[in-house]
Amino acid sequence: xxxxxxxxxxxxxxxxxxxxxxxxxxxxxxxxxxxxxxxxxxxxxxxxxxxxxxxxxxxxxxxxxxxxxxxxxxxxxxxxxxxxxxxxxxxxxxxxxxxxxxxxxxxxxxxxxxxxxxxxxxxxxxxxxxxxxxxxxxxxxxxxxxxxxxxxxxxxxxxxxxxxxxxxxxxxxxxxxxxxxxxxxxxxxxxxxxxxxxxxxxxxxxxxxxxxxxxxxxxxxxxxxxxxxxxxxxxxxxxxxxxxxxxxxxxxxxxxxxxxxxxxxxxxxxxxxxxxxxxxxxxxxxxxxxxxxxxxxxxxxxxxxxxxxxxxxxxxxxxxxxxxxxxxxxxxxxxxxxxxxxxxxxxxxxxxxxxxxxxxxxxxxxxxxxxxxxxxxxxxxxxxxxxxxxxxxxxxxxxxxxxxxxxxxxxxxxxxxxxxxxxxxxxxxxxxxxxxxxxxxxxxxxxxxxxxxxxxxxxxxxxxxxxxxxxxxxxxxxxxxxxxxxxxxxxxxxxxxxxxxxxxxxxxxxxxxxxxxxxxxxxxxxxxxxxxxxxxxxxxxxxxxxxxxxxxxxxxxxxxxxxxxxxxxxxxxxxxxxxxxxxxxxxxxxxxxxxxxxxxxxxxxxxxxxxxxxxxxxxxxxxxxxxxxxxxxxxxxxxxxxxxxxxxxxxxxxxxxxxxxxxxxxxxxxxxxxxxxxxxxxxxxxxxxxxxxxxxxxxxxxxxxxxxxxxxxxxxxxxxxxxxxxxxxxxxxxxxx
Numbered sequence: 001x002x003x004x005x006x007x008x009x010x011x012x013x014x015x016x017x018x019x020x021x022x023x024x025x026x027x028x029x030x031x032x033x034x035x036x037x038x039x040x041x042x043x044x045x046x047x048x049x050x051x052x053x054x055x056x057x058x059x060x061x062x063x064x065x066x067x068x069x070x071x072x073x074x075x076x077x078x079x080x081x082x083x084x085x086x087x088x089x090x091x092x093x094x095x096x097x098x099x100x101x102x103x104x105x106x107x108x109x110x111x112x113x114x115x116x117x118x119x120x121x122x123x124x125x126x127x128x129x130x131x132x133x134x135x136x137x138x139x140x141x142x143x144x145x146x147x148x149x150x151x152x153x154x155x156x157x158x159x160x161x162x163x164x165x166x167x168x169x170x171x172x173x174x175x176x177x178x179x180x181x182x183x184x185x186x187x188x189x190x191x192x193x194x195x196x197x198x199x200x201x202x203x204x205x206x207x208x209x210x211x212x213x214x215x216x217x218x219x220x221x222x223x224x225x226x227x228x229x230x231x232x233x234x235x236x237x238x239x240x241x242x243x244x245x246x247x248x249x250x251x252x253x254x255x256x257x258x259x260x261x262x263x264x265x266x267x268x269x270x271x272x273x274x275x276x277x278x279x280x281x282x283x284x285x286x287x288x289x290x291x292x293x294x295x296x297x298x299x300x301x302x303x304x305x306x307x308x309x310x311x312x313x314x315x316x317x318x319x320x321x322x323x324x325x326x327x328x329x330x331x332x333x334x335x336x337x338x339x340x341x342x343x344x345x346x347x348x349x350x351x352x353x354x355x356x357x358x359x360x361x362x363x364x365x366x367x368x369x370x371x372x373x374x375x376x377x378x379x380x381x382x383x384x385x386x387x388x389x390x391x392x393x394x395x396x397x398x399x400x401x402x403x404x405x406x407x408x409x410x411x412x413x414x415x416x417x418x419x420x421x422x423x424x425x426x427x428x429x430x431x432x433x434x435x436x437x438x439x440x441x442x443x444x445x446x447x448x449x450x451x452x453x454x455x456x457x458x459x460x461x462x463x464x465x466x467x468x469x470x471x472x473x474x475x476x477x478x479x480x481x482x483x484x485x486x487x488x489x490x491x492x493x494x495x496x497x498x499x500x501x502x503x504x505x506x507x508x509x510x511x512x513x514x515x516x517x518x519x520x521x522x523x524x525x526x527x528x529x530x531x532x533x534x535x536x537x538x539x540x541x542x543x544x545x546x547x548x549x550x551x552x553x554x555x556x557x558x559x560x561x562x563x564x565x566x567x568x569x570x571x572x573x574x575x576x577x578x579x580x581x582x583x584x585x586x587x588x589x590x591x592x593x594x595x596x597x598x599x600x601x602x603x604x605x606x607x608x609x610x611x612x613x614x615x616x617x618x619x620x621x622x623x624x625x626x627x628x629x630x631x632x633x634x635x636x637x638x639x640x641x642x643x644x645x646x647x648x649x650x651x652x653x654x655x656x657x658x659x660x661x662x663x664x665x666x667x668x669x670x671x672x673x674x675x676x677x678x679x680x681x682x683x684x685x686x687x688x689x690x691x692x693x694x695x696x697x698x699x700x701x702x703x704x705x706x707x708x709x710x711x712x713x714x715x716x717x718x719x720x721x722x723x724x725x726x727x728x729x730x731x732x733x734x735x736x737x
Contacts, residue, residue: 018603018605018606018627018629018655019602019603019604019605019606019626019627019629019630020603020627020629020630021629021630024629024630026627026629026655027126027146027147027173028170028171029629029653029654030147030148030654030655030673030674031146031147031148031149032148033652033653033654033674034122034147034148034674034696035148035150037674037675037688037690037696038120038121038122038148038696041120041690041692041696042120042121042160044691044692045058045120045692048692058691058692058693059071059072059691059692059693060691061689061690061691061692061694061723063678063680063687063689067725068725068726069689069723069724069725069726070723070724070726071691071693071694071721071722071723071724072449072450072721072722072724073415073450073451073719073720073721073722074432074444074447074450074451074452074712074719074720074721074722075415075417075444075451075452075453075454075719075720076415076417076434076442076444076452076453076454076719076720077412077413077415077451077452077453077454078411078412078453078454078455079394079417079436079439079442079454079456080394080395080396080410080414080415080416080417080439081099081100081101081393081394081395081416081417081418081436081437081438081439081717082099082100082128082373082375082391082392082393082394082416082418082437082438082717083097083098083099083100083375083376083391083392083395083396083410083414083416084098084099084100084125084128084129084130084131084132084324084375084376084391085097085098085129085130085131085132085324085375085376085378085391086098086132086376086378086389086391086396087132087133087134087141087378088109088378088380088387088389089134089139090380090382092108093108093109093110094106094107094108094109095107095108095109095389095396095409096132096134096141096158097132097389097391097396097414098123098130098131098132098143099414099416099717099718100124100125100128100130100375100416100418100717101122101124101416101418101695101697101698101715101716101717101718102121102122102123102124102125102130102145102147102696102697102717103116103118103119103121103122103123103416103695103696103717103718104116104117104118104123104132104141104143104154104158105414105416106157106158107409107413107414112409112412112413113413114410114413114414114415116415116695116718117157117158117159118158118159118160118161119693119694119695119696119718120690120692120693120695120696121161121696122145122147122148122696122697123143123144123145123150123152124145124146124147124698124717125144125145125146125147125174125175126146126147126173126174127146127174127322128321128322128373128375129321129322129323129324129325129375129376130144130145130175130375131143131144131175131177131178131324132144132178133178133179133180133188133213134183135180135183135184135188135212135213136183136184137184138155139155139157140153140154140155140212140213141153141154141157141158142164142178142188142213143161144175144178144190144192145175146172146173146174146175149168149170149172149192150163150168151163151164151167151168151175151190151213151216152164153212153213153214162214164209164213164214164215164216165214165215165216166207166215166216166217166218167190167207167209167213167215167216169194169218171194171195172192172193172194173192173193173194173195173202174192174193175190175191175192175193176191176192176193176204176226176228176229176323177189177190177191177228177229177230177231177323178190178191178230179230179231179232179240180232181232181238181239181240181253182232182238183234183235185238186209186210186211186212187208187209187210187240187253188208188209188212188213188216189206189207189208189209189230189240189251190206190207190208190209190216191204191205191206191207191222191228191229191230192204192205192207193205193225194221196221199221201224201225202225203221203223203224203225204221204222204223204224204225204226204227204228205218205219205220205221205222206218206219206220206221206222206230206242207219208251222242222244223244223245224244224245226323227244227245228242228243228244228245229242229243229323230242230243231243233286233330234330234379234380234381235330235380235381236330236331236381237286239286239306241288241307243290248288248290248307250307285304285305285306286306286307287302287303287304287328287333288302288303288306288307288328289301289302289303289313289326289328289336289350290302290303290310291316291320291326291338293319293320293325293326294319295319296319297315297316297317297318297319298315298316298318298319298320298326298338298340299312299315300312300313300314300315300316300336300338300350301313302336302349302350304333313349313350313351314346314350314351314352314353316338316344316346316350316353317344317353317355318338318339318340318341318342318344319340320338320339320340321339321340321341321373321374321375322375322376324375324376324377325338325339325340325374325375325376325377326338326339326377327377327378327379328379329379329386329402330379330380330381330386331381331386332347332386332402333349334346334347334348334349335347335386335402336349336350337377337379337388337403338353339374339375339376339377339390340373340374341359341372341373341374342355342356342357342358342359342370342372342374343355343356343357343370343374343377343390343403344356345402345403347402356370356403356406357369357370357406359371359372359373360372360459362394363456363459366394366408366411367407367408367411368405368406368407368408369406370390370392370397370406371392371393371394371395371397371438372392372393372394372438373392373393373438374390374391374392375391375392375393376390376391377389377390377391378390378391382400385400385401385402386399386400386402387399387400388400388402388403390406393437393438393439394410394438394439395408395409395410395411395414395416396408396409396410396414397409397410412453415451415718415719416717416718416719417434417436417439417442417454417717417718417719417720418436418437418438418439418715418716418717419434419435419436419437419700419701419714419715419716419719419720420435420436420437420461420462420463420464420512420608420700420701420714420716421434421435421462421463421464421465421476421658421700421701421703421714422434422435422465422701422703422712422714422720423465423466423467423471423474423476423703424471424703424705424708424712425470425471425472425488426467426470426471426705426706426707427470427471427707429445429446429447429489430447430471430705430707430708431443431444431445431446431447431471431488431489432444432447432452432454432712432720433465433471433474433476433485433488434454434465434714434720435461435462435463435464435465435476436456436461436462437461437716438459438460438461439456439459440456440457440458440459440460440461440462441456441457441458441460441462441476441483441485441496442454442455442456442457443455443457443488443491445488445489445491446489455491457490457491457492457493457496458483458493458496460478460479461478461479461512462476462477462478462483463476463477463512463608463701464476464477464512464513464514464515464516465703466515466516466517466525467517467522468517468518468519468520468521468522468523468524468525468568468572469517469521469522470522471488472488472522473485473486473488473522473523473545474488474517475515475517475525475543476515477512477513477514477515477527478512479511479512480500480501480502481498481499481500481501482498482499482501482513482515482525482527482543482550483496483497483498483499484496484497484498484525484545484550486545497545497548497549497550498550499527499543499550499551499552501530504532504552505532505533506529506530506531506532506541506552507530507531507532507533507534508529508530508531508536508538508562509528509529509530510528510562510564510607510608510609511607511608512607512608512609513527513528513529513530513609514527514528514563514564514565514566514608514609514610515527515528515543515566516566516567516568517568518568518572519568519570519571519572520571520572521572523544523545523546523547524542524543524544524545525542525543526540526541526542526543526566526568526575527540527541527542527543527552527566528540528562528563528564528565528566528577528609529541529554529562529563530562530563531554532552532554537558537560538558538559538560538561538562538563538579539554539555539556539557539558539559539563540554540555540557540559540563540566540577541553541554541555542554542555555593556592557587557592557593559577559579559583559585559593560579560581561579561580561581561583562579562580563577563578563579563609564578564579564580564604564609564610564626565577565578565604565609565610565611565612565624566612567612567613567614567622568614569614569619570614570616573588573589574586574587574588574589574640575587575593576612576614576622576641577593577612578601578604578609578610578612578624578626580603580604581599582599582600582601582602582603583595583597583598583599583601584596584597584601584624584637584641584644585641586640586641596640596641596642597637597641597642597643597644600631600644601624601626601635601644602624602625602626602627602628602631602632602633602634602635602656603626603627603630603631604626604627605626605627605655605657608657609626610624610625610626611624611625611626611656611657611658611659612624613625613659613660613661613668615661615665616661616662616663616664616665617664617665618638618665619640620637620638620639620640621636621637621638622636622637622640622641623635623636623637623647623659623661623668624637624644625656625657625658625659625670626655626656627655627656628648628651628652628653628654628655628656629653629654629655631646632646632647632648632651633648633651633653633654633655633656633672634646634647634648634651634656634659634670634686635647635648648686649684649685649686650677650680650683650685650686650687651670651672651677651686652672652674654672654673654674655672655673656670656671656672656673657671657672657673657699657700657701658670658671658700658701658702659671659702660702660703660704660711661704662704662706663704663706664706667679667704667711667725669689669702669704669711669713669723670686670702671699671700671701671702671713671714672699673698673699675688675689675690675694675696675697675699676688676689676690676694676699676702676711676713676723677689678711678723689723694721694723695715695717695718695721697715697716697717697718698715698716698717699713699714699715699716700714700715700716701713701714702714708722708724709724709725709726710722710723710724710725711723711725
């Protein structure tokens with residue numbers, strides 16, 4: 001079973017991926033709000049340092065009133081998520097890596113003692129790839145983010161960052177390149193996609209710096225989106241190349257910054273993404289490779305005379321995963337590498353290609369077999385063989401023998417897991433189950449306090465973890481089946497039961513379709529559709545487990561529009577649903593579904609849906625959550641869904657992925673695109689929980705574990721973190737001066 005999931009690089013800003021009005025640029029809204037958050041949190045950290053508060057105490061956050069709590073990281077320590085870029089410092093034998101969640105990580109190569117110098121900054125890309133550059137003499141890290149739009153540098157190993165002047169004009173979509181003419185020099189070049197009003201399309205713009213990235217100047221549009229690459233051979237040449245479609249140019253130094261065309265004898269083609277790489281073959285003549293990704297493969301061209309003439313090579317048998325997924329050796333002109341789902345190497349000048357390993361080999365030997373999906377390949381001169389750092393959806397790898405073998409550098413301590421959600425057993429050993437992006441169903445059996453090792457028991461993408469019997473068994477979904485874990489303590493797949501969408505003729509479902517467990521019968525759940533069979537109706541399916549297998553029965557009611565959320569009342573008799581039309585539905589007992597609220601509720605996330613939470617002690621009180629860009633992100637009903645009112649005071653205009661409420665109904669939490677929130681009943685307002693230590697991340701899920709008095713948040717890039725409630729004393733107040 002493949003666990004591989006690949007999304008497009010990005011969607012056009014203002015589109016309805018997050019269900020916003022057509023004229024609403026939700027990416028910019030999130031970016032501006034996150035920029036303000038990062039600045040406020042930096043001020044708070046400065047205040048704490050000035051007050052002499054020990055950093056170990058920064059985890060404490062005090063909420064309005066007498067309520068307080070502590071942030072505690074839970075892991076995973078052993079299941080890394082996507083890494084998008086890496087740099088190697090040969091002088092200090094040190095690795096710097098950028099995770100997809102937006103944090104920079106560092107480790108001594110020998111000790112692999114991974115640390116994140118600053119979790120309260122974020123350089124998250126809009127797509128699958130990110131951009132990191134290390135300059136030398138002295139060291140400076142340049143990092144690019146798209147959410148928010150940010151190009152910044154750090155002179156203290158990633159502890160603090162300063163925004164580059166002129167490198168962050170508004171309206172940008174995503175970055176596609178960052179390169180230095182010489183890592184020890186002053187010139188840096190940067191590519192980002194902007195809308196070109198004159199051409200009526202999104203195109204690539206070039207920015208240039210002559211002061212090591214402190215300031216940049218806008219050099220205008222240089223080509224079409226996803227068809228421009230920038231490159232300077234690492235360590236061996238100071239020529240700066242710009243590839244625009246099939247036209248190669250060199251960029252001259254200041255004052256002109258003018259590029260001169262070199263003829264490229266490559267046919268024009270429709271490409272998905274492109275890359276150029278190479279190094280110096282002999283004085284004054286760089287050898288170069290140009291890679292053009294297309295459906296089913298990557299076309300490859302090589303030049304041995306600095307781009308004057310080109311020869312067609314054998315295509316690599318994979319399309320590129322992203323813009324940085326192809327590379328060549330900086331010292332061996334016959335060595336080239338292309339990554340997609342799998343990684344391929346050529347040691348004969350791209351005359352032939354060899355598979356490094358099949359993606360599924362990882363699960364039998366993660367220490368020496370590459371994980372699926374290759375966002376980046378970074379190659380460094382290293383004597384008789386290159387040092388190659390391979391960024392994957394399962395962490396960072398290294399090869400020192402031209403990709404004949406690989407070593408996993410992220411088996412412990414690179415805590416960048418990407419989680420869609422978790423569920424914690426409510427009694428007994430309180431085992432934790434977590435659903436990850438491309439790192440499968442994970443478990444912590446008998447969890448200990450603090451950071452835990454997680455076990456990956458089954459590959460893939462899992463979400464909407466839900467249980468009707470306190471975790472004796474847990475339902476969840478994968479893009480292709482619903483699954484029930486019947487033995488949560490078992491570190492294997494023996495207890496897994498499946499309802500396969502294809503085998504059952506279930507069609508029209510979301511990538512991660514919502515599912516809800518019956519609180520009175522843990523062997524029953526309702527699954528949002530879709531439909532069983534043909535046509536275009538939209539229904540829900542009741543799933544039942546009989547002790548050996550799962551069966552499904554489709555409800556006769558047609559919701560007309562796709563169902564985005566389902567839920568049960570605590571008695572198990574009343575059911576609720578939402579749809580893409582932003583309608584709300586109710587079904588009581590043995591009756592039929594009825595539309596009780598007509599539109600006006602939050603829109604859905606485009607592949608994950610909405611969320612419905614039913615108050616456990618106040619009958620008829622229901623909360624719904626979703627897209628909050630064009631309308632409030634949370635609504636509340638006190639009439640069992642017959643009417644709703646906005647319930648979002650204090651929340652930013654953003655996506656609210658998930659809500660969780662304590663069993664006594666006293667505590668309500670929200671997991672959002674812009675962080676964790678708590679509803680303060682004293683002020684009738686949501687308050688930010690982040691404080692000074694919670695990671696700056698997308699918070700996708702929250703599960704309130706009453707037995708631990710803890711809100712367990714799942715982040716998409718920094719693992720699982722607990723906000724443990726108590727009534728301890730005041731150290732500093734949540735909120736920013």
